[in-house]
Amino acid sequence: MAASGKDLVLEGITKRFGDYTAVDDLSLHVPAGRFFALLGPSGCGKSTTLRMIAGLEHPTSGRVYIGDEDVTATKAHQREVNTVFQSYALFPHLSILENVAFGLKRKKVPDAVEQAKAALELVELAHLAQRKPAQLSGGQQQRVALARAVVNRPHVLLLDEPLGALDMKLRRQMQTELKTIQDEVGVTFIHVTHDQEEAMTMADTVAVMNAGRIEQIGPPDELYDLPATAFVANFLGKSNLFEATVTESNGDWLSLSFAGTTTGLAASRAVQTTGTIVAGIRPEKIIAAPAGQPPASAGSGWAKVPGGRVTSVSYTGVSTEYEIAVQGLGEFTVFAQNLHSTGFTEGDQVDLWWEESNLFGLAGDADTEAGIEEV
Amino acid sequence: MKQLAHRIDISRWFVPVVAGLSFFYLLVPIVYILIYSFNDSGRTNLTWRGFTLSNWQNPCRPAGLCDAFINSLQVALIATVVATVLGTMIAFGLERFRFKFAGSANLLVFLPLTAPEVVLGASLLSQFLNLGVQLGMTTTVLSHIMFCISFVVVTIRARIATLDPKLEEAAADLYASASTAFWKVTFPLLIPGIAAAALLSFAISFDDFIVANFNSGSYTTLPQFMYVAARRGIPAEANVIGSFMFLLAVSLVVAVQVWRYWRRRSLERAV
Ligand SMILES: Nc1ncnc2c1ncn2[C@@H]1O[C@H](COP(=O)(O)OP(=O)(O)OP(=O)(O)O)[C@@H](O)[C@H]1O
Ligand SMILES: [Mg+2]
Numbered sequence: 001m002a003a004s005g006k007d008l009v010l011e012g013i014t015k016r017f018g019d020y021t022a023v024d025d026l027s028l029h030v031p032a033g034r035f036f037a038l039l040g041p042s043g044c045g046k047s048t049t050l051r052m053i054a055g056l057e058h059p060t061s062g063r064v065y066i067g068d069e070d071v072t073a074t075k076a077h078q079r080e081v082n083t084v085f086q087s088y089a090l091f092p093h094l095s096i097l098e099n100v101a102f103g104l105k106r107k108k109v110p111d112a113v114e115q116a117k118a119a120l121e122l123v124e125l126a127h128l129a130q131r132k133p134a135q136l137s138g139g140q141q142q143r144v145a146l147a148r149a150v151v152n153r154p155h156v157l158l159l160d161e162p163l164g165a166l167d168m169k170l171r172r173q174m175q176t177e178l179k180t181i182q183d184e185v186g187v188t189f190i191h192v193t194h195d196q197e198e199a200m201t202m203a204d205t206v207a208v209m210n211a212g213r214i215e216q217i218g219p220p221d222e223l224y225d226l227p228a229t230a231f232v233a234n235f236l237g238k239s240n241l242f243e244a245t246v247t248e249s250n251g252d253w254l255s256l257s258f259a260g261t262t263t264g265l266a267a268s269r270a271v272q273t274t275g276t277i278v279a280g281i282r283p284e285k286i287i288a289a290p291a292g293q294p295p296a297s298a299g300s301g302w303a304k305v306p307g308g309r310v311t312s313v314s315y316t317g318v319s320t321e322y323e324i325a326v327q328g329l330g331e332f333t334v335f336a337q338n339l340h341s342t343g344f345t346e347g348d349q350v351d352l353w354w355e356e357s358n359l360f361g362l363a364g365d366a367d368t369e370a371g372i373e374e375v
Numbered sequence: 376m377k378q379l380a381h382r383i384d385i386s387r388w389f390v391p392v393v394a395g396l397s398f399f400y401l402l403v404p405i406v407y408i409l410i411y412s413f414n415d416s417g418r419t420n421l422t423w424r425g426f427t428l429s430n431w432q433n434p435c436r437p438a439g440l441c442d443a444f445i446n447s448l449q450v451a452l453i454a455t456v457v458a459t460v461l462g463t464m465i466a467f468g469l470e471r472f473r474f475k476f477a478g479s480a481n482l483l484v485f486l487p488l489t490a491p492e493v494v495l496g497a498s499l500l501s502q503f504l505n506l507g508v509q510l511g512m513t514t515t516v517l518s519h520i521m522f523c524i525s526f527v528v529v530t531i532r533a534r535i536a537t538l539d540p541k542l543e544e545a546a547a548d549l550y551a552s553a554s555t556a557f558w559k560v561t562f563p564l565l566i567p568g569i570a571a572a573a574l575l576s577f578a579i580s581f582d583d584f585i586v587a588n589f590n591s592g593s594y595t596t597l598p599q600f601m602y603v604a605a606r607r608g609i610p611a612e613a614n615v616i617g618s619f620m621f622l623l624a625v626s627l628v629v630a631v632q633v634w635r636y637w638r639r640r641s642l643e644r645a646v
Contacts, residue, residue: 054548055547056548076544076547077548077550082549083545085541085544089539089544090545091545093560093564102551102559106551148549
């Protein structure tokens with residue numbers, strides 16, 4: 001099957017509801033055939049952005065392009081874009097087959113019914129073609145919603161948290177299926193979610209969104225390894241962020257001083273390279289070692305932060321999560337793989353070690369609490 | 376032990392017995408009408424004088440009865456069609472669009488439901504007289520359309536409110552223009568509500584005596600005919616017409632049920 005996907009370009013789109021700005025001067029370029037995830041907390045404007053791409057909402061300002069065509073002013077039914085709604089929105093009075101054939105019939109495709117049957121085969125629901133939506137389970141309805149959208153071979157397919165209502169097991173299964181289907185049909189997928197794991201495992205490119213703006217765009221591993229803002233550092237996984245002062249710079253490397261200790265930081269991994277900055281490191285990249293005993297792997301290029309005290313231990317099986325208080329710096333979170341059967345207990349004195357090449361640097365005025373999810 | 380069994384027995388019989396009594400209470404007048412349609416009545420149809428089929432064989436014998444029946448059917452049909460179409464559109468406007476004076480429009484639609492019928496009938500009459508309109512079928516139909524619209528709007532609005540607005544968005548997303556989305560998605564989902572509203576309109580128009588009595592002039596509807604006839608004694612043929620309407624309604628309901636059952640069966644077989 002020929003790939004039907006096209007580029008999607010958003011150019012400075014803003015959407016206001018009254019004097020509330022839901023989407024704020026957002027620009028985006030998704031190349032054809034990509035699996036793109038839009039990730040962000042509740043209320044950050046993800047659905048509003050999708051609705052503007054679908055034409056169900058019109059931007060207050062800015063332009064929407066599909067391929068080379070400016071579609072900003074066109075209506076939803078004129079756009080070669082289809083949506084898988086979070087609530088599925090299947091037509092309750094039509095059979096599953098009629099639901100899937102709906103779009104093709106509107107476009108007067110001659111073999112609408114045959115194509116709809118093929119799409120139902122794709123999602124393995126051909127045997128339920130004559131049923132009504134109410135007679136299907138949640139997971140089956142979800143697949144019908146997907147078939148109903150995919151069957152039209154749109155240029156862009158929008159998925160608004162389509163897996164939100166499913167339980168964990170079905171969710172993982174559907175994630176794999178979605179990915180397979182996307183490979184098969186070659187349509188540009190824009191997948192909205194607030195599940196970071198889902199975004200990271202499925203998408204080629206992830207955009208992290210916050211308060212109507214995009215904080216950072218990139219491949220999942222890049223976003224995780226080198227977050228550019230405190231929000232991304234905290235929202236995508238966990239991070240330890242602390243203030244440090246740049247004392248020296250030799251081009252490629254910076255020397256940081258904090259709470260009486262020093263560490264190196266690659267200049268290429270820092271957003272800001274002078275003055276006071278916020279430095280960050282991921283919890284699994286820190287090694288906690290008994291006070292005064294360097295870990296076996298440590299060598300040159302490693303930094304040591306002495307004077308830690310274990311304040312809490314949570315054992316999760318594969319790994320153990322420690323909270324370690326360091327004087328003058330506050331709490332550090334450390335993930336240790338359980339390679340040995342003995343770990344630390346509360347009150348143990350430890351030193352923290354990390355490889356300097358794993359550190360990242362953020363702007364000095366970053367809010368270190370941004371993006372931490374309230375539980 | 377014994378007492379417990381006793382209590383269970385009561386709870387088992389209570390609902391069916393009460394339901395049976397209620398149905399009996401509801402149906403007694405209808406059964407009475409049905410039976411007395413076979414009465415070999417003389418001047419009055421109040422006492423049983425023996426069984427006959429002649430009333431059913433020749434229901435139009437009393438002068439004016441069948442004319443009044445046909446008049447009522449006509450009025451009810453026209454009023455129902457017009458009120459259902461207009462009422463559906465009003466319901467949509469009120470439910471789906473936010474506009475200036477939406478609140479007061481809402482209230483205005485309810486007013487005819489709350490005004491006493493006598494007041495409604497009398498004020499319509501004075502309006503028609505002031506405008507110099509000839510009383511007759513037209514004025515009867517106009518007044519019926521007026522109060523039927525209120526019932527239609529209230530019934531259909533309730534139905535629209537339960538529709539998921541996402542469905543229309545999904546239709547638009549699947550290349551349906553606004554009018555296609557309406558006819559393919561919204562309208563089919565509203566049909567039960569529209570049918571209920573139409574039946575209700577028909578029933579209240581067909582039943583109406585007070586408003587018609589003010590506004591029909593020399594044009595006579597069935598309830599008016601009965602009212603006048605009641606002074607001399609209602610003819611048994613009126614019972615025939617009453618029974619006929621009742622049986623028609625029952626067979627309609629049965630037909631719908633049978634059709635539904637048959638459709639569900641064929642659907643299950645297809646699955
Ligand atoms: N029609 C509307 N009128 C007014 N405000 C709106 C409207 N639609 C959305 N908003 C507001 O815009 C903001 C963004 O909404 P949106 O639905 O895009 O969030 P979201 O990122 O999809 O969140 P979630 O993950 O909870 O679905 C919210 O604060 C919401 O209250
Ligand atoms: Mg949303």
